[in-house]
Amino acid sequence: xxKRTYIYKRFERFWHWMQVLLIGLLTLTGFEIHSSYNLxxxxxxxxxxxxxxxxxxxxxxxxxxWHFSVGAWKQYIPSTxxxxxxxEYYISGIFKGAPHPTKKTSYDKFNPxxxxxxxxxxxxxxxxxxxxxxxYMFYGDLMIGSLEVMAYxxxxxxxxxxxxxxxxxxxxxxxxEPIASLxxxxxxxxxxxxxxxxxxxxxxxxxxxxxxxxxxxLDARGKFLDVNAAWLKMYKCVDLKNVVGKHYSFTRTEDDIxxxxxxxxxxxxxxxxxxxxxxxxxxxxxxxxxxxxMNPTFQAGEIIGVEGFIIDIEDLDSMKRPxxxxxxxxxxxxxxLNKGGYYEELNDAWLKMYKCENKDNIMGxxxxxxxxxxDLVRLDEIFKQVTEIGETITSEVARRRxxxxxxxKHILSAxxxxxxxEIIGMExxxxxxxxxxxxxxxxDK
Amino acid sequence: MQNRxxxxxxxxxxxxxAIVLPWLIILSIDKEIVENNASGEIExxxxxxxxxxxxxxxxxxxxxxxxxxEASQVTEACISCHNERxxxxxxSSHWNWDRETVRANGDxxxxxxxxxxxNFCISITSNTWKCTSCHAGYGWKDNTFDFGEAKNVDCIxxxxxxxxxxxxxLGSGMPLDKKIKSNGKVHFPVKLGYVxxxxxxxxxxxxxxxxxxxxxxxxxxxxxxSSDLYHADKNMDxxxxxxxxxxSCVDCHxxxxxxxxxxxxxxxxxxxxxxSCQKCHTDAPHVNNTLNKHTxxxxxxxxxxxxxxxxxxxxxxxxxxxxxxxxxxxxAILEKDSTGMVVxxxxxxxxxxxxxxxxxxxxxxxxxxxxxxxxxIEDTTAVLQIxxxxxxxxxADSKIIPVKVHRGKQIIDPVNKMLITxxxxxxxxxxxxxxxxxxxxxxxxxxxxxxxxxxxxxxxxTEMYWPINHMVSPSGESxxxxxxxxxxxxxxxxxxxxxxxxxFSATVDILGILMVLLSLSGVAIHxxxxxxxxxxxxxx
Numbered sequence: 001x002x003k004r005t006y007i008y009k010r011f012e013r014f015w016h017w018m019q020v021l022l023i024g025l026l027t028l029t030g031f032e033i034h035s036s037y038n039l040x041x042x043x044x045x046x047x048x049x050x051x052x053x054x055x056x057x058x059x060x061x062x063x064x065x066w067h068f069s070v071g072a073w074k075q076y077i078p079s080t081x082x083x084x085x086x087x088e089y090y091i092s093g094i095f096k097g098a099p100h101p102t103k104k105t106s107y108d109k110f111n112p113x114x115x116x117x118x119x120x121x122x123x124x125x126x127x128x129x130x131x132x133x134x135x136y137m138f139y140g141d142l143m144i145g146s147l148e149v150m151a152y153x154x155x156x157x158x159x160x161x162x163x164x165x166x167x168x169x170x171x172x173x174x175x176x177e178p179i180a181s182l183x184x185x186x187x188x189x190x191x192x193x194x195x196x197x198x199x200x201x202x203x204x205x206x207x208x209x210x211x212x213x214x215x216x217x218l219d220a221r222g223k224f225l226d227v228n229a230a231w232l233k234m235y236k237c238v239d240l241k242n243v244v245g246k247h248y249s250f251t252r253t254e255d256d257i258x259x260x261x262x263x264x265x266x267x268x269x270x271x272x273x274x275x276x277x278x279x280x281x282x283x284x285x286x287x288x289x290x291x292x293x294m295n296p297t298f299q300a301g302e303i304i305g306v307e308g309f310i311i312d313i314e315d316l317d318s319m320k321r322p323x324x325x326x327x328x329x330x331x332x333x334x335x336x337l338n339k340g341g342y343y344e345e346l347n348d349a350w351l352k353m354y355k356c357e358n359k360d361n362i363m364g365x366x367x368x369x370x371x372x373x374x375d376l377v378r379l380d381e382i383f384k385q386v387t388e389i390g391e392t393i394t395s396e397v398a399r400r401r402x403x404x405x406x407x408x409k410h411i412l413s414a415x416x417x418x419x420x421x422e423i424i425g426m427e428x429x430x431x432x433x434x435x436x437x438x439x440x441x442x443x444d445k
Numbered sequence: 446m447q448n449r450x451x452x453x454x455x456x457x458x459x460x461x462x463a464i465v466l467p468w469l470i471i472l473s474i475d476k477e478i479v480e481n482n483a484s485g486e487i488e489x490x491x492x493x494x495x496x497x498x499x500x501x502x503x504x505x506x507x508x509x510x511x512x513x514x515e516a517s518q519v520t521e522a523c524i525s526c527h528n529e530r531x532x533x534x535x536x537s538s539h540w541n542w543d544r545e546t547v548r549a550n551g552d553x554x555x556x557x558x559x560x561x562x563x564n565f566c567i568s569i570t571s572n573t574w575k576c577t578s579c580h581a582g583y584g585w586k587d588n589t590f591d592f593g594e595a596k597n598v599d600c601i602x603x604x605x606x607x608x609x610x611x612x613x614x615l616g617s618g619m620p621l622d623k624k625i626k627s628n629g630k631v632h633f634p635v636k637l638g639y640v641x642x643x644x645x646x647x648x649x650x651x652x653x654x655x656x657x658x659x660x661x662x663x664x665x666x667x668x669x670x671s672s673d674l675y676h677a678d679k680n681m682d683x684x685x686x687x688x689x690x691x692x693s694c695v696d697c698h699x700x701x702x703x704x705x706x707x708x709x710x711x712x713x714x715x716x717x718x719x720x721s722c723q724k725c726h727t728d729a730p731h732v733n734n735t736l737n738k739h740t741x742x743x744x745x746x747x748x749x750x751x752x753x754x755x756x757x758x759x760x761x762x763x764x765x766x767x768x769x770x771x772x773x774x775x776x777a778i779l780e781k782d783s784t785g786m787v788v789x790x791x792x793x794x795x796x797x798x799x800x801x802x803x804x805x806x807x808x809x810x811x812x813x814x815x816x817x818x819x820x821x822i823e824d825t826t827a828v829l830q831i832x833x834x835x836x837x838x839x840x841a842d843s844k845i846i847p848v849k850v851h852r853g854k855q856i857i858d859p860v861n862k863m864l865i866t867x868x869x870x871x872x873x874x875x876x877x878x879x880x881x882x883x884x885x886x887x888x889x890x891x892x893x894x895x896x897x898x899x900x901x902x903x904x905x906x907t908e909m910y911w912p913i914n915h916m917v918s919p920s921g922e923s924x925x926x927x928x929x930x931x932x933x934x935x936x937x938x939x940x941x942x943x944x945x946x947x948x949f950s951a952t953v954d955i956l957g958i959l960m961v962l963l964s965l966s967g968v969a970i971h972x973x974x975x976x977x978x979x980x981x982x983x984x985x
Contacts, residue, residue, distance in 0.1 A: 010460075014460075014464070033930070033945050033946060034945070034946065034949065035930070035931050035932050035946040035947070035949075038927075041926075041927070042925070042926035042927040042930050042931075042946065043925065043926045046735055046926065047475070047733075047735075050735070051471075051472070051475070055468070090971075094975060095974050095975060095978040096978065097978070097979075140738055140741050145839060146838075146942060146943055147942070147943040147944075147945070148942075148943035148948075151943050151945065151948070152950050152953045155949070155950075155953050155954070155957060156953050156956060156957055158957070159954075159956070159957025159958065159960050159961055160957070160960055162960075162961050162964075163960045163961050163963065163964035164964075166961065166964040166965055166968055167964050167967070167968060170968040170971070170972065173972070174975075
């Protein structure tokens with residue numbers, strides 16, 4: 001997989017070409033000083049060599065600073081992984097048209113052989129040239145008896161540099177796109193291989209970092225390990241430090257904490273909570289609403305905590321709040337099924353009518369659980385009418401099967417749930433008529 | 446989008462300016478300094494030209510208004526007022542031609558012009574009367590001369606400001622008392638009274654009279670001291686340039702109690718009372734720091750006197766072994782070259798002359814050793830250094846200096862293995878110039894030197910080293926870097942150190958070139974295989 005990527009930063013490119021210029025000038029003037037030819041004139045050659053030497057020293061200081069400040073030095077850490085493969089590629093594979101054994105990516109732009117070579121170049125050849133050069137320049141002040149040894153070292157490594165440059169320039173041509181590789185050193189941009197896994201990881205990382213959904217991660221004791229910026233914003237916290245290490249209880253009012261406790265407990269037990277609307281207590285004491293997901297986190301197969309996302313529904317909610325409270329607090333049972341007939345939402349009254357204690361026992365289950373076999377046919381019919389044709393059932397007496405197996409009666413309404421023009425489910429209310437029935441029976445009697 | 450592109454271009458130009466501009470500024474300043482230096486003022490310290498011309502008008506002193514019949518009367522008149530100065534002169538080298546010298550083996554001996562052997566006229570001993578026409582005294586004919594007699598001091602040879610004082614070339618230091626003709630010039634007898642009334646600080650004329658004529662002729666010995674300096678222009682000598690600095694000898698050769706600063710290493714050995722350019726010009730006279738670093742090991746003269754004998758030729762070779770050739774009539778022969786320089790004389794042998802001579806270069810620390818009369822010569826076939834300038838790279842006091850090397854062949858006693866101090870000048874038949882007999886001349890000369898003579902003689906090749914200090918060229922004429930910093934440059938024979946541009950290690954260079962060739966051929970072969978294989982793959 002290839003992607004146009006910014007692989008050489010502005011300073012990196014400046015440094016590279018400055019190095020080309022200075023090493024070129026140093027070599028050219030250096031060999032004139034060595035009496036290999038006559039070009040600038042000896043005095044001018046010495047003057048240019050000195051100026052280039054000082055410039056190079058300044059460049060090196062900047063470069064060292066840059067490498068450590070942006071962590072770019074890491075790309076030179078030698079690695080033996082694939083070193084042999086890379087070597088074999090150059091001495092045989094390349095002739096057979098074999099693919100490059102390593103891929104150039106923005107975070108790993110040097111192959112193992114390059115890493116080793118450039119590291120040697122930077123920590124061996126260049127320092128030796130620079131140090132021997134400056135000793136050469138100041139040998140009188142340094143009370144060094146003779147230039148001889150320094151001169152020999154300096155000359156030998158100058159030849160070495162030429163040899164390096166020859167190989168270096170040639171190796172550009174081994175790239176799949178030599179011109180593009182060269183151009184990349186000017187523009188910074190190159191089409192490089194990307195590691196889909198690594199790219200995915202980076203995207204995910206970015207998604208979490210930059211998401212408008214809040215992310216949180218708790219340890220087994222319920223204490224915060226990490227949250228993202230969106231989380232902090234939702235909770236009106238400024239600093240991550242104020243959150244990490246604290247117990248989640250500070251995120252809820254006293255009334256609401258029980259709910260979160262039970263969710264946490266369940267997830268620590270291995271369950272996953274997909275999305276529950278909850279009420280949060282922000283740092284400044286204000287209240288907000290969001291949908292929360294929570295899943296366990298594992299280490300070596302053991303649950304070590306939980307994590308999840310929160311999505312703010314404040315805006316959404318503020319319009320519907322009176323209605324939603326009505327539904328929540330109503331004595332009429334509310335239900336919502338998705339297109340598959342599975343429960344998506346229920347209120348407390350519904351649960352009570354069905355004699356259920358826990359909403360989560362029902363959520364995600366099929367409506368067939370709410371009827372005895374003989375009564376299910378009618379509900380199937382209703383579900384079909386509503387979800388397929390879009391009819392609305394205003395009132396229908398139905399017999400429900402409660403959780404304990406007992407039978408109750410209620411009046412049921414059902415209407416389709418739309419997402420745009422598409423029916424995505426069915427919702428409605430139920431009103432218990434069991435007691436009414438008994439009264440009627442009593443009257444009848 | 447347009448805006449963003451525009452901003453990008455601006456930021457590129459700005460960063461380019463920020464990087465490139467400082468360098469351009471530095472380079473232009475650097476260049477300016479270099480150019481300014483080429484035409485600018487030279488910084489001088491510790492030098493003040495004497496602005497007083499006549500401190501005292503000597504013509505008004507009664508004692509000098511007499512008719513002097515003897516030169517020594519003038520000296521007595523001088524001493525009558527300057528009643529301490531003669532002690533200073535009489536302890537100076539100008540008077541004694543001798544001083545205590547410590548030899549390499551630790552012996553302290555008396556050595557100087559008086560006892561030295563050279564490869565010109567060889568030795569003063571037994572030829573004294575002729576040589577002492579340049580002595581700052583009167584009447585040193587032979588070894589009976591009284592060095593303690595104050596009235597023998599010649600004050601006016603140095604202090605005459607009339608230019609009319611002349612010693613008799615054959616007068617053992619006495620002033621000319623008769624009209625003579627010499628080299629086509631007529632010289633009149635010295636008017637002692639006139640001279641005595643017009644004395645003052647020595648001028649170039651006073652010094653030049655002897656020092657320009659060492660070896661018996663103009664510029665014969667030194668090479669860098671000739672009559673050209675009487676009327677020097679800038680190209681001849683930047684200091685003595687009459688249209689410019691117009692300095693005289695004593696402006697640099699400062700005198701302390703009649704002891705002159707400056708040495709000539711044909712007769713001196715110790716590193717003291719030396720002249721130095723640095724006294725006025727400092728150790729770092731150049732704007733260019735690289736040049737200043739050179740002063741550590743290179744004497745100023747090395748670069749600033751690229752050639753000597755810029756006018757009058759100097760003698761480069763004197764071969765005594767060819768002496769004695771006579772014409773068919775048995776008469777002495779005199780041969781001249783096209784320029785009129787004598788190249789053969791039966792009594793003296795063969796001469797070689799040269800002008801605009803490029804110096805040779807040696808290490809020198811201010812000390813010298815000498816062949817002294819009576820020293821045994823171990824190898825009589827090798828070239829003998831009459832004086833050896835000491836010094837080497839690793840010696841902190843040593844610098845590279847330019848020298849004139851005077852080569853020659855001179856007479857040696859091969860049995861006793863010592864140089865002969867022959868009796869060459871005189872009116873007797875043992876003088877070689879009269880009798881043309883080396884045995885007689887050697888026997889007479891060696892007897893005078895109190896040295897044995899076996900009766901046999903032969904000739905040995907010798908060298909004398911004359912440091913070159915005068916005829917300083919304008920800065921534009923100085924040696925350029927490449928003249929030394931090249932494979933076969935001027936310093937090719939100066940050893941003991943690594944010099945960029947001259948020296949290299951063949952091993953290092955071969956290794957280096959191999960490395961480059963290996964890289965080149967590796968790349969070429971690799972590329973070639975790729976090219977061939979690529980075609981194959983295409984066929985597949």
